[in-house]
Amino acid sequence: MSKLRVNGFALSMDGFGAGPAQSLEHPLGRGGEALHGWVFPTRTLQRVVFGKTGGTTGPDDDFAASGFDNVGAWILGRNMFGPVRGPWPDEEWKGWWGASPPYHVPVFVLTHHPRAPLEMEGGTTFHFVTDGIHAALAQARAAARGRDVRIGGGVAVIRQYLEAGLVDEMHLALTPALLGEGEALLAGIDLRRLGFEPTRHVGTESAMHVVLTRTARPPA
């Protein structure tokens, strides 16, 4: 069955999934780029995001790669799509990723401000969804045609889907980055109560990878 997944989402050692004060200069918030230490050098990231050959192999790369397996659609929060806030001033901003974004499938962007779909090179189309997380998930599932839906982030979007009991599986990368402040992914969320169990972990020099699987239904 089609799953709703989170993959490769990195946490700082103090529990933040992004730093404070996101901006054009700091897409992951101030200091947030340190969260990428485990994935940046991998072969998968170098290929998918930068179109380069080379890069590291091993468990970090395996996790990066499996995050793209069997993904038929993505869901992103608006801040993960870009730093623009409020109503779209124009059609200028087309995401952080240039003309050919690394998704290659439909991407559903949660926003309060309507905008026409945006077709990019390489199979990625951004759809802007203004009627909430359930509507976005329904549209993403339909678009994924039986494959999984991956939530790319950010923190607020993952938290909403977790709290609604809709996430089936999460791979988090616990990193040695220290942010001090930012957006806490799990504060006030009891993953055990939501039915999650840690089903696998792999420690590397750069991260402690933890896979959490929802094995029970969350309480209504």
Add this chain to the structure above:
Amino acid sequence: MSKLRVNGFALSMDGFGAGPAQSLEHPLGRGGEALHGWVFPTRTLQRVVFGKTGGTTGPDDDFAASGFDNVGAWILGRNMFGPVRGPWPDEEWKGWWGASPPYHVPVFVLTHHPRAPLEMEGGTTFHFVTDGIHAALAQARAAARGRDVRIGGGVAVIRQYLEAGLVDEMHLALTPALLGEGEALLAGIDLRRLGFEPTRHVGTESAMHVVLTRTARPPA
């Protein structure tokens, strides 16, 4: 100079340093024993706590061992000393560790309830301090005679010393344990603002070890 240190303090992937509902049966709270996964099999823990030979070597053991280097006194919270709450009913409870506790130096136990010092076998004496964290630190420093003072825990005690700007160095072990609820070590504490930097990290199969060093004075 004598440092105030935290060593080998384990966090769950959701940021807890102990589970909920500590009791005689669950000294680390419900589910909290999973925090010990990285240290339990090590040669150091087997020797120091159980008096056994054997056990694993490698980075996990190195961190366990260095936690005992140059320690001249310990500070513990009362709940780390035992599950008894309120005024001491008698002298019966003598800690979790049997006749010869693994400290072998003076140990200062923070409590609201006075009790006479308790001399154990092997060089450990428990002193019960009722006048707060600064008094306990002053007594521990005097007893340590130039060596370092180690805070054993628990969470509430470490948080108090952190917030007071008194901790010089922390080694935390980020583990794949999932607790769901419990005592969050760092919630609401901005370690960057307190002057900490991550100065070293070592990832193993069982934990991401992070050493944080206070390189700047915390704001007054």
